[in-house]
Amino acid sequence: MLRIASYEAADCGDPGSFLRHGGALMSGYFAFLLRRLGQFGLVLFIGINVAYVITHASPIDPVEQSISAVTSFGNTAPDAVEQMRSALRELYGLGATPLDQYRLFWSRILRADFGPSLSAFPTPVSTLIGRALPWTAGLLAVSTIIAWGLGNLLGGLAGYYQKSRTLRLMGVVAIGLHPIPYYILALLLLIVFGYLWPVLPIAGGSAMNLPQSLTMEFVASVLQHAILPALSLILIGVGSWFIGMRSLVSNIVTEDYVVYAELAGVRPWRILSSYVMRNAMAPQLTGLAMSLGGIFNGAVITEKVFGYPGLGSLLVDAVYAGDYGLVLGVTTISIVAVSAGVLAIDLLYPLLDPRVKVN
Amino acid sequence: MHAQAVPDVPSEAVPPMLSVRDLRTYYRANRLGIKREVKAVDGISLTVRRGEIYGLAGESGSGKSTLLNCVAGAIRPPMEIVGGDIDFAFLSGYGGLHRAPPAEVARVRWRHLSYIMQGSMNVLNPLRRLRSVFVDFAYPHVGGTRQQFERQLHAHLARLNLDRSVLSAYPHELSGGMRQRATVALATVCRPDLIIADEPTTALDVLVQKEVLGMIRGIQREMGSSVLLVTHDMGVHAHVSDRLGIMYAGHLVEEAGTAEIFRNPLHPYTKHLISSLPRIGDDAPRCGLGGAPPNLADPPLGCRFHPRCPLAMKVCSGEAPAMLETAPGHRVACFAYNQSGGA
Amino acid sequence: MSDLLLDVCHVSKIFSRGGLLSRQRITAVDDVSFQIDKRRPEILAVIGESGSGKTTLCRMILNLELPTTGRLVFDGVDLATIRTAADRMMLRQGVQPIFQNPFDSFNPMKRLERYLFLTQRRFLAATQQPASSKAAIDDALHQVGLSLKEVSHRYPHELSGGQLQRVAIARALLARPKLIVADEPVSMVDASLRLSIVNLFRTVRDLGISIIYVTHDLATAYYISDRILVIRNGSIVESGDAKAVLKYPQHPYCRQLRDAVLLPDLANAAADVPISMTGVKGTGEPDRRP
Numbered sequence: 001m002l003r004i005a006s007y008e009a010a011d012c013g014d015p016g017s018f019l020r021h022g023g024a025l026m027s028g029y030f031a032f033l034l035r036r037l038g039q040f041g042l043v044l045f046i047g048i049n050v051a052y053v054i055t056h057a058s059p060i061d062p063v064e065q066s067i068s069a070v071t072s073f074g075n076t077a078p079d080a081v082e083q084m085r086s087a088l089r090e091l092y093g094l095g096a097t098p099l100d101q102y103r104l105f106w107s108r109i110l111r112a113d114f115g116p117s118l119s120a121f122p123t124p125v126s127t128l129i130g131r132a133l134p135w136t137a138g139l140l141a142v143s144t145i146i147a148w149g150l151g152n153l154l155g156g157l158a159g160y161y162q163k164s165r166t167l168r169l170m171g172v173v174a175i176g177l178h179p180i181p182y183y184i185l186a187l188l189l190l191i192v193f194g195y196l197w198p199v200l201p202i203a204g205g206s207a208m209n210l211p212q213s214l215t216m217e218f219v220a221s222v223l224q225h226a227i228l229p230a231l232s233l234i235l236i237g238v239g240s241w242f243i244g245m246r247s248l249v250s251n252i253v254t255e256d257y258v259v260y261a262e263l264a265g266v267r268p269w270r271i272l273s274s275y276v277m278r279n280a281m282a283p284q285l286t287g288l289a290m291s292l293g294g295i296f297n298g299a300v301i302t303e304k305v306f307g308y309p310g311l312g313s314l315l316v317d318a319v320y321a322g323d324y325g326l327v328l329g330v331t332t333i334s335i336v337a338v339s340a341g342v343l344a345i346d347l348l349y350p351l352l353d354p355r356v357k358v359n
Numbered sequence: 360m361h362a363q364a365v366p367d368v369p370s371e372a373v374p375p376m377l378s379v380r381d382l383r384t385y386y387r388a389n390r391l392g393i394k395r396e397v398k399a400v401d402g403i404s405l406t407v408r409r410g411e412i413y414g415l416a417g418e419s420g421s422g423k424s425t426l427l428n429c430v431a432g433a434i435r436p437p438m439e440i441v442g443g444d445i446d447f448a449f450l451s452g453y454g455g456l457h458r459a460p461p462a463e464v465a466r467v468r469w470r471h472l473s474y475i476m477q478g479s480m481n482v483l484n485p486l487r488r489l490r491s492v493f494v495d496f497a498y499p500h501v502g503g504t505r506q507q508f509e510r511q512l513h514a515h516l517a518r519l520n521l522d523r524s525v526l527s528a529y530p531h532e533l534s535g536g537m538r539q540r541a542t543v544a545l546a547t548v549c550r551p552d553l554i555i556a557d558e559p560t561t562a563l564d565v566l567v568q569k570e571v572l573g574m575i576r577g578i579q580r581e582m583g584s585s586v587l588l589v590t591h592d593m594g595v596h597a598h599v600s601d602r603l604g605i606m607y608a609g610h611l612v613e614e615a616g617t618a619e620i621f622r623n624p625l626h627p628y629t630k631h632l633i634s635s636l637p638r639i640g641d642d643a644p645r646c647g648l649g650g651a652p653p654n655l656a657d658p659p660l661g662c663r664f665h666p667r668c669p670l671a672m673k674v675c676s677g678e679a680p681a682m683l684e685t686a687p688g689h690r691v692a693c694f695a696y697n698q699s700g701g702a
Numbered sequence: 703m704s705d706l707l708l709d710v711c712h713v714s715k716i717f718s719r720g721g722l723l724s725r726q727r728i729t730a731v732d733d734v735s736f737q738i739d740k741r742r743p744e745i746l747a748v749i750g751e752s753g754s755g756k757t758t759l760c761r762m763i764l765n766l767e768l769p770t771t772g773r774l775v776f777d778g779v780d781l782a783t784i785r786t787a788a789d790r791m792m793l794r795q796g797v798q799p800i801f802q803n804p805f806d807s808f809n810p811m812k813r814l815e816r817y818l819f820l821t822q823r824r825f826l827a828a829t830q831q832p833a834s835s836k837a838a839i840d841d842a843l844h845q846v847g848l849s850l851k852e853v854s855h856r857y858p859h860e861l862s863g864g865q866l867q868r869v870a871i872a873r874a875l876l877a878r879p880k881l882i883v884a885d886e887p888v889s890m891v892d893a894s895l896r897l898s899i900v901n902l903f904r905t906v907r908d909l910g911i912s913i914i915y916v917t918h919d920l921a922t923a924y925y926i927s928d929r930i931l932v933i934r935n936g937s938i939v940e941s942g943d944a945k946a947v948l949k950y951p952q953h954p955y956c957r958q959l960r961d962a963v964l965l966p967d968l969a970n971a972a973a974d975v976p977i978s979m980t981g982v983k984g985t986g987e988p989d990r991r992p
């Protein structure tokens with residue numbers, strides 16, 4: 001827990017562990033908000049630039065790549081090829097000076113326009129991303145939140161009611177589940193529910209033959225397809241949140257303020273909710289924001305294993321196809337997501353823990 | 360003075376508010392096969408009468424807080440009650456809160472028995488505003504509407520010299536003394552029958568301390584409550600406690616009316632405690648008790664004070680003195696005073 | 703370079719607290735100035751009302767809190783200019799804290815001797831051998847009436863409040879600082895031990911270490927301090943030679959304080975604790991709104 005002004009910190013002379021606490025003036029919070037937003041912008045700028053440099057440093061020339069893709073279907077007149085080349089160069093902005101190229105890149109980024117995709121020419125990258133994003137966000141965000149909620153609730157209960165048999169058993173299961181590598185668990189689920197007892201679809205985001213519209217049938221199919229990937233994510237996620245929360249809570253229950261509330265006969269559910277869970281929430285919410293920011297990284301394996309049509313699959317395909325516009329697009333989205341997650345934590349923390357000073 | 364307000368001889372009709380009989384509480388640790396047993400409370404008997412403030416003083420580490428924790432039912436490993444009974448006027452027959460059924464415990468907590476823990480400036484939830492804490496702790500026992508409760512709180516806080524604005528503060532936004540007063544307010548707002556207070560005024564300046572003690576005495580007079588008060592401040596005991604018990608190394612070594620203890624301290628440790636206090640205007644150099652404090656994991660045989668006692672005799676290192684009455688209401692455990700084994 | 707060890711110069715600290723809508727500003731420390739001379743180590747007692755800003759002042763001297771206005775200079779270094787970890791280390795070496803609440807200041811998961819060895823290593827690593835470091839720790843513990851044997855393998859909660867506070871003092875002594883800031887260091891220990899500890903402070907001062915001794919115990923303040931500051935409502939209301947101020951206080955508040963001390967005898971009925979029946983006192987919390 002937070003030890004304010006402890007001898008440990010006095011030994012290290014370290015400002016961080018001296019956790020300055022005190023009056024967060026409201027105007028102070030706005031100044032802090034602005035500063036954090038500025039930092040957020042800066043991180044995005046640097047991150048996207050790095051992605052830009054890396055993709056542009058790649059030896060693959062997108063124009064030549066497209067042309068070879070087109071010409072491989074048959075004979076094309078050299079004239080036409082030349083015409084196409086110059087048109088493409090213009091489209092990608094490659095004809096201009098590097099500075100102009102860079103400028104063009106940013107003006108497009110700001111409009112969320114990553115140019116046309118190469119592997120799915122001429123569909124724009126943003127359309128592809130737009131199509132894949134809801135799948136990923138829906139599946140991963142929802143299962144991350146469910147796992148978080150469930151893991152924390154059960155972990156909190158297990159830390160508080162340390163004598164309960166059921167909760168102890170759950171702890172054993174969680175600890176047993178935890179070290180299993182994710183892909184093994186995912187494959188196991190696939191084998192069990194897809195082949196041995198084939199009750200659930202094993203690939204795709206919805207049944208192929210359904211139009212993507214808000215019909216009952218479509219929604220049901222989406223949910224059905226989401227069960228296995230979501231289950232795999234939740235099983236792994238619940239385990240780790242459970243373990244983290246249980247140890248956090250079993251420390252909190254020995255804190256004086258919890259003991260004192262118990263001695264005062266404060267109702268158990270009140271102690272559990274407002275003294276124990278509430279105080280564990282600040283670090284746990286930080287964790288949630290972090291993992292929500294990171295879902296795009298986790299998407300790759302899940303979506304590949306379950307053939308899910310999200311950003312992860314898109315990224316993998318784009319890398320294989322050398323579609324650098326698409327790679328850049330997906331990377332940018334995940335940079336935005338991760339830094340938004342970090343931003344959310346920074347902004348939330350002082351509100352969750354009044355002791356943390358905002359400067 | 361007020362010490363006379365309480366009759367020295369307990370009347371048969373009224374059972375005491377609290378009686379502790381031969382309480383033994385050890386801390387038992389078993390680390391890597393090495394067993395340690397700290398005998399923090401080793402055979403203490405005392406009674407707190409109705410409407411009485413019973414003061415406890417004694418060396419740091421002599422087991423005062425341990426004793427209070429037992430009475431309040433705050434028993435967590437490695438602490439273990441090895442023997443003895445604790446009975447309350449409002450809860451008897453079980454031998455202590457630790458043995459009573461949960462429903463009974465819930466019934467008496469805060470309504471009949473409240474506890475101000477040691478380090479009371481540090482027992483408030485850091486993430487909860489004081490108003491909510493008061494609602495959690497006291498509202499269920501007080502009843503009425505929230506507005507009534509709030510008004511009652513304001514009046515109570517004012518008695519402790521606290522502004523009502525502290526209700527909307529988080530603990531870290533208050534000074535040590537303000538937090539301590541807030542805890543005292545938490546423990547007294549329901550006006551329980553027995554208040555157990557472990558160093559409730561350590562962080563207060565003398566003026567505020569006086570007001571807080573006055574408030575506690577006020578409640579005690581109004582409600583006929585009893586208070587078990589631990590403090591190191593002998594000045595506080597002199598002015599507030601009706602009777603005083605002195606502890607040393609897990610034992611109660613002397614007990615008498617406050618006036619009697621200050622006028623006629625018998626046990627050598629008590630004598631030292633009273634004579635060593637510095638005063639404003641007195642420049643004489645003073646020093647603390649010589650020698651090392653006893654290690655309760657391996658206490659000295661016989662009288663536990665004998666390695667540091669100026670009066671130590673041969674018998675003292677061999678036998679433990681029993682607590683015997685030397686005058687009505689004055690008990691002492693020392694061979695220097697009419698013990699059969701001693702002088 | 704000046705001869706001042708500590709120069710507190712027109713320091714104020716403003717906090718704000720309360721809900722989002724009803725925030726109020728609190729002047730915890732209000733234009734406080736005082737100095738400690740390097741050539742004359744001293745014990746400076748700070749007494750005063752509860753909530754008058756003593757702890758806040760200490761925290762500012764320890765650089766745990768920055769003043770809203772004013773300047774603090776320790777040993778020629780303006781605390782506002784401290785930025786790097788190395789600077790902070792230097793300051794920590796020079797000023798050691800002893801906190802109000804021993805329970806709060808030790809990590810419950812860490813054995814006590816670890817703290818002592820860590821301090822020993824951090825601050826004196828270059829000069830000491832492992833064997834002598836053990837001896838030095840044992841020495842420091844003996845000075846406060848404990849021994850390494852007693853403390854070894856114990857966790858903070860296994861000691862009583864008083865024992866723990868003695869460990870904290872031993873720890874501060876190990877660093878051989880120039881200034882010790884002790885915030886109510888003896889409020890949790892018994893009278894006899896209290897005396898041994900304040901006597902120890904005197905020894906420490908004679909070794910050349912100055913001590914800022916925040917306390918509510920006027921008797922020990924009288925007994926050991928050289929100089930005294932009386933604080934009320936964030937500002938110094940009286941200061942000067944400790945014995946003179948406590949014996950013949952000038953300011954009415956100081957007089958009130960001195961007269962309210964509960965003496966351990968039964969004669970002074972004048973100072974007796976009033977029984978507050980109806981309660982509501984006129985005094986209340988001093989209004990801090992500007």
Ligand SMILES: Nc1ncnc2c1ncn2[C@@H]1O[C@H](COP(=O)(O)OP(=O)(O)OP(=O)(O)O)[C@@H](O)[C@H]1O
Pocket residue numbers: 386397399417418419420421422423424425426437438477655859860861862863864865890891892
């Ligand atoms: N959890 C524990 N494990 C082992 N020993 C303990 C534990 N808690 C306390 N002790 C020991 O029990 C003894 C009594 O401690 P207690 O806290 O009751 O003392 P105290 O009289 O209240 O002292 P103080 O006045 O300093 O608060 C001490 O010697 C202490 O070291």
Ligand SMILES: Nc1ncnc2c1ncn2[C@@H]1O[C@H](COP(=O)(O)OP(=O)(O)OP(=O)(O)O)[C@@H](O)[C@H]1O
Pocket residue numbers: 021022023531532533534535536537562563564717718719728729730751752753754755756757758759
């Ligand atoms: N972090 C904070 N946020 C808001 N107000 C604060 C904060 N810290 C202290 N205060 C306020 O500043 C004032 C001074 O507090 P401080 O802790 O310095 O008093 P103190 O003199 O040490 O009192 P005590 O003797 O009771 O320990 C108090 O009114 C307190 O409420």
Ligand code: SF4
Pocket residue numbers: 626627628662663664665666668669670671672675680692693694695
């Ligand atoms: S019994 Fe002996 S050693 Fe113990 S206090 Fe009395 S005289 Fe001293």
Ligand SMILES: [Mg+2]
Pocket residue numbers: 423424425477557862863
């Ligand atoms: Mg204690």
Ligand SMILES: [Mg+2]
Pocket residue numbers: 534535536756757758802885
């Ligand atoms: Mg303070």
